[in-house]
Amino acid sequence: MAVERTIFHVDIDAFFAAAERSINPDLIGKLLIIGGTGGRGVVACASYEVRPYGVRSAMPMSRALRLCPNALVMNSSHGLYGKISKSFMAILRDYTPDVQVMSVDEAYMDMTGTEGLYGSPEKAGQAVKDRVREELKLTASIGIAPSRLVAKIASDERKPDGMFTVQAGDEAAYLAPMPVRKLPGIGPRAAEKLARLGIQTLGQLAVFPEGPLRREMGNQFSRLIERAKGTDNSELSSETKSKSISSETTFHADSTDRAFLDKMVADLSQSVGRRLRRTGKHARSVSLKLRYNDFTTLTRHNTPNVSFDGDARIVEIATALLDATLKQRNVPVRLIGVGVENLSEPAAQLSLLDSAVKDVSTLSSTLDRIRDRFGDDSVTRGPR
Ligand SMILES: [Mg+2]
Numbered sequence: 001m002a003v004e005r006t007i008f009h010v011d012i013d014a015f016f017a018a019a020e021r022s023i024n025p026d027l028i029g030k031l032l033i034i035g036g037t038g039g040r041g042v043v044a045c046a047s048y049e050v051r052p053y054g055v056r057s058a059m060p061m062s063r064a065l066r067l068c069p070n071a072l073v074m075n076s077s078h079g080l081y082g083k084i085s086k087s088f089m090a091i092l093r094d095y096t097p098d099v100q101v102m103s104v105d106e107a108y109m110d111m112t113g114t115e116g117l118y119g120s121p122e123k124a125g126q127a128v129k130d131r132v133r134e135e136l137k138l139t140a141s142i143g144i145a146p147s148r149l150v151a152k153i154a155s156d157e158r159k160p161d162g163m164f165t166v167q168a169g170d171e172a173a174y175l176a177p178m179p180v181r182k183l184p185g186i187g188p189r190a191a192e193k194l195a196r197l198g199i200q201t202l203g204q205l206a207v208f209p210e211g212p213l214r215r216e217m218g219n220q221f222s223r224l225i226e227r228a229k230g231t232d233n234s235e236l237s238s239e240t241k242s243k244s245i246s247s248e249t250t251f252h253a254d255s256t257d258r259a260f261l262d263k264m265v266a267d268l269s270q271s272v273g274r275r276l277r278r279t280g281k282h283a284r285s286v287s288l289k290l291r292y293n294d295f296t297t298l299t300r301h302n303t304p305n306v307s308f309d310g311d312a313r314i315v316e317i318a319t320a321l322l323d324a325t326l327k328q329r330n331v332p333v334r335l336i337g338v339g340v341e342n343l344s345e346p347a348a349q350l351s352l353l354d355s356a357v358k359d360v361s362t363l364s365s366t367l368d369r370i371r372d373r374f375g376d377d378s379v380t381r382g383p384r
Pocket residue numbers: 011012013014015105106
């Protein structure tokens with residue numbers, strides 16, 4: 001039998017609102033909503049204080065303000081969230097290299113076999129929570145389970161500032177009383193269909209005969225029966241399997257400043273390079289994405305002859321793509337993205353010609369180790 005895995009799902013509570021409060025304590029306790037204030041504005045994050053009024057993220061701001069007229073609305077400050085997010089992920093990576101980032105404030109950690117280092121999973125979880133609180137002034141909730149699926153549900157259930165462990169073998173019993181909507185992948189429509197079959201809870205779904213469910217709901221839903229029992233063998237770090245890795249950033253203010261754009265391309269290239277090296281693979285192509293202030297988006301690709309995994313190569317190719325793209329259209333830019341594509345196992349033998357490439361790769365790995373130990377800002381290469 002396979003070793004039971006220990007998966008953490010770590011999720012910061014009401015992230016954008018908490019991030020604003022971490023730099024401005026006057027906002028603590030206020031009826032805070034983060035999101036667009038314009039006519040078509042949407043709630044990006046509802047603080048716990050406004051949730052009793054029924055305010056939820058993704059709701060039109062006009063509706064949120066009808067529900068909670070005294071709310072204080074603030075625009076998102078993405079630069080701040082990105083910065084905090086980096087520090088958050090760095091804390092998680094201090095405990096395991098197997099971190100799968102799901103969004104700015106949410107990640108899975110594979111903590112299997114780390115008891116010797118950190119003690120019980122709960123002790124490790126508490127250590128992570130303490131560091132997030134002390135270093136970032138934020139609270140996180142953690143679900144601990146043998147699978148990503150159950151860990152995610154457990155952290156959601158215990159928000160805010162919670163931690164809960166579902167032991168191997170207890171998954172089905174833990175999920176059984178929950179409404180079907182708690183299962184990721186079951187939206188309002190699917191829940192309605194299930195309700196028509198008399199299925200309200202995950203326990204009812206778990207024992208429902210597969211044939212009739214498939215007939216009613218279609219093939220993809222037969223998988224739901226297994227998931228409703230808490231069965232999920234998916235591995236962490238889908239990055240390893242994905243064919244591309246990319247990173248993008250939206251600027252505070254649109255920019256035509258070439259030095260700034262070069263710096264952004266270099267930063268994104270290094271972050272992508274680091275994630276690429278973590279997969280142990282090499283890439284064949286680099287992509288650059290530019291979104292202009294009028295929201296038109298251009299994406300360009302370049303595929304050199306030799307595969308690579310070093311930062312210098314990615315920066316060089318992405319910068320050349322930036323040159324070409326700006327030549328075509330030079331108006332203010334609001335978003336830049338860099339990606340590497342066509343990932344594959346590195347060639348078994350490097351030819352003599354490739355030894356230069358290998359040196360660059362070794363240097364990048366060394367920088368990765370320094371950054372892993374001392375943080376992302378400890379080493380920065382120039383934009384070119
Ligand atoms: Mg969150």
